[in-house]
Amino acid sequence: MKKGFSILTTIMVIVIVSFIASMMISNSTASVNQTSNQYLKSQAKLLVNSSIEYALLAISANNETNCLDNISLKFPEVDYTHEANITIKYISDSMGTCSSGNLVLYSSSSIVNESDKTVLLDVIVRVNPTLTSDEIKIHKRSLQKI
Secondary structure, three states: OHHHHHHHHHHHHHHHHHHHHHHHHHHHHHHHHHHHHHHHHHHHHHHHHHHHHHHHHHHHHOOOOOOOOEEEEEEOOOOOOEEEEEEEEEEOOOOOOOOOOOEEOOOOHHHHHHHOOEEEEEEEEEEOOOOOOOOOEEEEEEEEEO
């Protein structure tokens, strides 16, 4: 009777210890995934601001007759972790050569004078879906003078 009870107690202790060990491993892997996602999201937030600056630089590099519609960036270029898509809309009266899809004209001269040569930038940064199980996407809309 004593031998049977001690075997049963040993089996129960082994089951309880293995359950606790499996829970610890599960929690540690969840913590690693959460830390990785947090890092990728903070990088995406920084890339949004850098993309706005890059778009302003690209707009200033082109003259008024060659208006940019979209800019697509991958960071880094090989085995990218983040992808940025920038949509550009111009608010101006003096840039009439832009395509009608990305040019917003105002008829009121006071509005045009105040906002002449202004761009509306729509920046969307996505994390490469192969790096994370959750979709990480940051969107920012910015109004900038050029």
